Amino acid sequence: MDYDFVVVGAGPVGGLLARRLSEGGSSVLIIEEHAQIGRPFQCAGLVNPEAMELIGLHDTVLTSIWGARIHGPSGEVVSIGSPDTIRTWSVCRKLFDEAIVESALESGAELWLSSSPKSAEQDGDGVSITISTPTGDVDLRCSMLCGADGSHSWVRRNFKMGRPKEMMIGFQIEVTGYVGENGKLDMYTGSDIAPGFFAWAIPSGDTTRIGAWSKAELLGGRSPEQLLNALMHEPQWSHRFSACREVGRFCGPVPSGLVKHPLKGRVMLFGDAAGLCKPTTGGGIGPGFMHVETTVPNLLKMVRGEIPQSKFESIVTENHKPIRKEQLRARALRDAFLTQMNDQELDEVFSVWSKPEVTELINEVGEIENPIPLGMQMLREVPEFRSLAKRAIKAVLWG
Numbered sequence: 001m002d003y004d005f006v007v008v009g010a011g012p013v014g015g016l017l018a019r020r021l022s023e024g025g026s027s028v029l030i031i032e033e034h035a036q037i038g039r040p041f042q043c044a045g046l047v048n049p050e051a052m053e054l055i056g057l058h059d060t061v062l063t064s065i066w067g068a069r070i071h072g073p074s075g076e077v078v079s080i081g082s083p084d085t086i087r088t089w090s091v092c093r094k095l096f097d098e099a100i101v102e103s104a105l106e107s108g109a110e111l112w113l114s115s116s117p118k119s120a121e122q123d124g125d126g127v128s129i130t131i132s133t134p135t136g137d138v139d140l141r142c143s144m145l146c147g148a149d150g151s152h153s154w155v156r157r158n159f160k161m162g163r164p165k166e167m168m169i170g171f172q173i174e175v176t177g178y179v180g181e182n183g184k185l186d187m188y189t190g191s192d193i194a195p196g197f198f199a200w201a202i203p204s205g206d207t208t209r210i211g212a213w214s215k216a217e218l219l220g221g222r223s224p225e226q227l228l229n230a231l232m233h234e235p236q237w238s239h240r241f242s243a244c245r246e247v248g249r250f251c252g253p254v255p256s257g258l259v260k261h262p263l264k265g266r267v268m269l270f271g272d273a274a275g276l277c278k279p280t281t282g283g284g285i286g287p288g289f290m291h292v293e294t295t296v297p298n299l300l301k302m303v304r305g306e307i308p309q310s311k312f313e314s315i316v317t318e319n320h321k322p323i324r325k326e327q328l329r330a331r332a333l334r335d336a337f338l339t340q341m342n343d344q345e346l347d348e349v350f351s352v353w354s355k356p357e358v359t360e361l362i363n364e365v366g367e368i369e370n371p372i373p374l375g376m377q378m379l380r381e382v383p384e385f386r387s388l389a390k391r392a393i394k395a396v397l398w399g
């Protein structure tokens with residue numbers, strides 16, 4: 001073998017994976033199709049405290065976010081959070097990605113930039129790959145090929161490993177001049193702005209990231225850019241956007257729903273390539289990191305020959321069960337509370353959320369990254385949501 005592991009993709013998940021594998025004593029090659037790390041990126045830059053704790057990159061934080069203003073379609077606002085509890089971090093993705101990949105290199109991994117796989121085939125105990133590099137094609141062999149190559153993963157397609165259950169579209173611009181509140185992000189809902197989903201304005205240091213996500217089939221022929229225009233010109237809050245000056249724009253898919261075969265013999269998928277983004281927030285960094293952390297110890301054992309491949313496969317299958325279940329529940333809750341609602345129903349939900357006792361419940365139990373406990377408690381305890389429960393309960397409890 002030339003390497004124990006070849007990791008395709010030097011995004012945050014590929015970077016952490018390569019670092020952990022190198023720290024475990026394996027030889028690792030990362031190949032990245034771009035000439036630099038962290039560009040281009042499609043991300044609002046939110047990293048949850050759990051993921052940040054793991055990676056310790058607080059110096060990449062642009063703004064600490066402790067609260068949110070959530071807007072109903074007709075303008076009802078629910079304001080949550082308190083400055084003494086940081087809920088999430090808004091980071092510079094370029095610095096964040098660079099620092100993770102750098103830490104992988106410090107642990108011993110090798111990185112080839114401007115390089116991508118041309119072909120790959122696996123046999124019993126390894127994978128043979130041809131890699132296109134700036135100095136010509138290189139053939140090599142590794143024990144395990146890891147696809148951390150994002151939402152359109154070449155590895156996933158080449159080895160026919162399935163498709164993420166949902167592929168949302170995210171569109172975002174970075175602006176100066178947005179009138180927000182310090183430490184708070186804004187979320188906007190409504191069928192003209194983000195049908196079935198939500199739009200956001202996230203403080204990121206001197207700028208604000210304004211974006212929306214939805215599904216192609218819900219757009220009714222509109223482009224995501226048109227949705228963002230609708231948000232910025234909506235009379236209820238257009239004053240917040242009137243001084244905005246665009247300094248960047250990003251568009252990308254948000255793959256959610258673990259693919260059918262994330263592991264096929266000596267090939268495994270990670271991060272967006274595997275379909276790990278959360279159905280409720282679109283966040284992919286946190287779940288991608290957690291998946292790496294739970295998988296790597298056994299992956300190392302398998303490659304060292306300490307456990308047979310069949311044992312590794314059954315461990316992975318077991319580890320993936322709760323991920324699938326969690327995604328299913330979160331999607332069911334999102335559908336019940338957001339995606340399947342029309343604007344009138346959403347307004348009714350907001351009028352309940354804005355009641356002091358319900359806002360208090362949201363503040364107590366609510367977590368941006370894990371809304372399931374809150375959703376379940378609301379279905380149980382808020383009388384107005386009982387009819388919603390019928391819609392959600394089957395999938396949430398037994399799905």
Ligand SMILES: Cc1cc2nc3c(=O)[nH]c(=O)nc-3n(C[C@H](O)[C@H](O)[C@H](O)COP(=O)(O)OP(=O)(O)OC[C@H]3O[C@@H](n4cnc5c(N)ncnc54)[C@H](O)[C@@H]3O)c2cc1C
Nearest residue numbers: 009011013033043044045046116150170252271272284285
């Ligand atoms: C608009 C938008 C906003 C988002 N906001 C957030 C957010 O706030 N928080 C959050 O957690 N998530 C967010 N996400 C999702 C988040 O961006 C991804 O989940 C995260 O980047 C996944 O990391 P990754 O390493 O798996 O993949 P990526 O970051 O996509 O990295 C994949 C890497 O592989 C490389 N690559 C791809 N193909 C090849 C190839 N064939 N050969 C070699 N290299 C290749 C790419 O160049 C890239 O460097 C957002 C997504 C969108 C679209």
